[in-house]
Amino acid sequence: MANFHPFVVPFVLGTIGLFIICGYKYVRWIKQFDRKQQKLIKKNMFSTRIFPAIKEMFNECLLHLRITKKNWRLGYMHRSIAFGWFLLIVVGAIESRIGIKGPFHFWCAIFYRFFHHNPPINGTEVFFTQLMDLLLLYVLSGIFLAFVKKIHSRILGMKRTTKHTVMDTTVKVALWSIFPLRLLSESVTARLYANGGFLTQTLGDLFSRPVAQALELPLWSLYSLALCIFFLMLPFTRYMHIFTEVFLIYFRKLGLRDSVKMTGYTKFELSACSRCGMCIDRCPLYNTLDINDVQSVYLLRNLRNLEHHQDILAAGKNCLMCHQCAEDCPVDIDLMSIRRISRDKGDTDMADNYRYLDPVKGFNAIGRVAYFGGCMTQLTPTISESMKAIFEAAGVKYWHLDGDRAICCGRPLMQQGFNKQAADLRRKVSELISSCNATALITSCPICYNTFKHEYHLPIPVYHHTEYIDMLIHSGKLSVNKSDTTFTYHDPCDLGRGTGIYEQPREVLKAIGQLKQISAEKENSVCCGMNLGNTVLSLDQQTKLRDKSLQILTEPNPDVVVTACPMCKKAFKHGTEANVKDIAEVVASSVRNVE
Amino acid sequence: MANFGFTIKKTRSFNLSQADLRKVNKLLEEVPSYRLCIGCGGCTATCSARQFTDFDIRKVHNTFRRGQYDKLAEELRKCMLCGKCTLVCPRGVNLRSLIINMRQLLTPSNETF
């Protein structure tokens, strides 16, 4: 057969195997989509949503823009390997199409220099030869950085890299050897036939002719073998993310989201994780408590392999649900939903729960706003008192919905995987809120706010009090005095990363005093340690987390440490000499009295 | 008879040596902070569910601790897991974890993993 040599066999088998295994897995997962996900696929499959999807695939799977934005060195490493390899394949395919004489097989593109011995003569050929060398150098620079990262991750700006399994390490060695092998094979061939570019020819000329002759076949065979090993192991290791991320982006653009149970969509997410480890660096459990086996990357890996059941349960439990990792994940995997899925307690109890909330219905709050303090605000009554003072000063008619009896929004149940109960509770609370005919719902608790916003479908707008106070000040309904008091502001997890409210509280604080900057704020704010998402940390550990958060907040020596969450306030109050207040309290004390 | 608002409670006597304490021991193992409970009732006093029902979380965990598991699963379903009890407990008992573990021990659910 022309243009064939037995050494290509491993590569050919590897490629076929890769497509069969990946195809099988993808079809199986797609069959596991739930009904809602299937409907969305059918509805949107051929809609215009495909264009933004393609754009995102290009930006994220090849250029890795999100990683680059967070850490350009790491971004360069990922991009040079992914985009460089992609270009090598595309340019190599074009080059070989033009150059190959006789029958063309797909392996000719990969092993082009072996099957095409003529030195480049015309301009096009020279151009392609040099370009291919340049691309190879580009990829090799990435592999080199990956190697450096393994030995010393700080050079690439990461505190630590992921601890990998034996499988992952083996396949990594295969991947890392592919490109050096390609370089060497092409170099010795260049020595023999003078068909190399600036890189391969220069390197090849260092060999003596007999050595090159002796090495040529073994090197090409090793190259083919390395490709084969990498391809066959890919579907069973983290490198599955290379193809899976493409599908995940497409499905996400079609509108698919996680459900409360493990679905096919979740399987795609699990496999789209590249185990890059960016979710480890800022995890408070790792940073402050040295807990290093519960982070999202490990949870996802255990869930994907569905092994170590005890580990899944244990790792799943120990997490603050502070959203930091979800914020940092370059693949944008819905890590909080997956954490909840790992805590799923099943649907054993089917009764209609929380019937005791029924008779509470029937408040009449027409024309008024409903104020929902939240359970935690019951324990910090100064916050609700301040809110009432603010409503009165602004002339807003309000109705304190949970004034004498606390009602839970259902988030804690949901976070712990009691999905059926959480849904029952949500239905009751939702009926309760709808039945009082208020014009808007204002809550003081970020946890409730996040839940009302994302899990409820209320007929009225929902505001967190930071948002609402900001609106009141801006519309002129509330006038406040500006003073020289200095503040630092803590972004509560569920308000900041959870719902994206960063600017309103800052606007409010700037209107009444001086806001000082702190070293970790907004998306990088450090959880106070009391987050309801965790049930297994000891008091001692929570105190350590709190102190870390407080240290950042008190560093610029503010007069008042301000937060917007009753839990954070409770946490901080006992940990510092500094004055800790909720934003509602500081606003209430600077309201200008109307004559 | 005139009702003065007082009642005499039925004695709840039982034989501790006959109680099956395996679940209790497991519970203490999972939630070691429960050993610190002094039975003060702070948890019950603040409980959100109690503001609507006669749910008594202290009674529930106390009864559980004595190995009397009857009807507790039903009772525990009233809890909204809001966590106020954990915040007020003067002994730092992790009540939310305690409640979750009691529920799991009483109705071993088909956890997915």
Ligand code: SF4
């Ligand atoms: S979850 Fe995201 S951040 Fe964490 S390792 Fe996977 S891809 Fe990286």
Ligand code: SF4
């Ligand atoms: S949510 Fe927070 S605590 Fe949990 S794994 Fe992510 S960063 Fe760590």
Ligand code: SF4
């Ligand atoms: S209390 Fe505040 S900082 Fe702490 S978990 Fe809640 S929202 Fe996050």
Ligand code: SF4
């Ligand atoms: S508040 Fe704490 S110490 Fe008091 S009864 Fe409840 S659990 Fe026990």
Ligand code: SF4
């Ligand atoms: S978590 Fe349950 S027991 Fe504790 S206060 Fe809330 S409703 Fe009551």
